[in-house]
Amino acid sequence: MTGAFANAIGILLGSLLGLSWAATFSVKHQIQIRNLIGLLTILAGGRLIWSGLHGTFRLGTKELIVALLAVLLGNWIGRALALQKISNALGRFASNLISIAKKNPPGDGGLLAATILFCAAPLGLIGAVTEGVSGHFELLIIKALMDGLAASAFMKIFRWVSAMSAIPVYLFFGSITLAAHYAAVTILTGRGLVESIEITAGLLACVIAVVIFETRKVELANYLPALAVAPLLTKWLGWG
Numbered sequence: 001m002t003g004a005f006a007n008a009i010g011i012l013l014g015s016l017l018g019l020s021w022a023a024t025f026s027v028k029h030q031i032q033i034r035n036l037i038g039l040l041t042i043l044a045g046g047r048l049i050w051s052g053l054h055g056t057f058r059l060g061t062k063e064l065i066v067a068l069l070a071v072l073l074g075n076w077i078g079r080a081l082a083l084q085k086i087s088n089a090l091g092r093f094a095s096n097l098i099s100i101a102k103k104n105p106p107g108d109g110g111l112l113a114a115t116i117l118f119c120a121a122p123l124g125l126i127g128a129v130t131e132g133v134s135g136h137f138e139l140l141i142i143k144a145l146m147d148g149l150a151a152s153a154f155m156k157i158f159r160w161v162s163a164m165s166a167i168p169v170y171l172f173f174g175s176i177t178l179a180a181h182y183a184a185v186t187i188l189t190g191r192g193l194v195e196s197i198e199i200t201a202g203l204l205a206c207v208i209a210v211v212i213f214e215t216r217k218v219e220l221a222n223y224l225p226a227l228a229v230a231p232l233l234t235k236w237l238g239w240g
Contacts, residue, residue: 001174003131003140007124008170010144011114011151015163018155037146038212041123044138045205048130052198063192066233067199071207073233074200074226078219087221090120101157110158114165118147119172122220123208128173129227130201132180133194139205140173193231200230 053060094116097109127139154162188194211218
């Protein structure tokens with residue numbers, strides 16, 4: 001659970017930064033940090049795609065087709081389950097807690113608000129599953145950087161209470177990682193099933209990078225079922 005641990009450490013370090021450093025990043029520096037995170041996300045996604053591809057060019061092409069189909073079908077399932085609406089509702093609830101605290105700092109609800117925002121992030125969910133099935137924890141390292149920056153801002157609003165969100169974040173993503181690892185060992189034993197998840201996660205990471213760069217608005221939560229659809233498609237089509 002290296003990624004989950006790194007995510008928790010990122011939150012703690014970010015909280016310490018917010019506690020000791022009163023200055024805020026300029027707009028220029030914010031854009032530079034955003035672009036760096038977006039680039040790192042693309043690189044991590046590309047590494048996952050490359051790691052998942054194996055065999056001949058023909059087989060690799062089939063694997064990419066399965067991953068693309070999984071992303072499309074996963075988005076359809078996510079829309080049917082209203083995953084993005086649920087995510088938006090959680091985000092609004094956390095934002096309300098932050099707004100109330102800003103009017104009368106340090107406000108209550110820091111632990112809950114920070115935990116919701118950190119745990120509901122699609123990047124973390126994808127990263128935890130990916131680490132569980134393949135051992136790649138790069139996406140959670142990137143999330144640790146993002147959460148650390150957010151935690152530094154929360155510290156100014158909620159003080160040290162928000163830093164405690166590192167504990168439920170570690171437990172939440174660590175549990176997902178362990179569950180995914182158990183599934184990889186006991187269920188995803190067929191050829192190409194784990195690899196299909198890697199490739200799909202890599203594609204989703206690239207979609208997340210689009211959001212980070214603010215190129216366009218994407219309903220990220222709706223794409224999460226793609227991680228489950230990918231191995232099912234691979235098994236059904238027999239393309240592993």
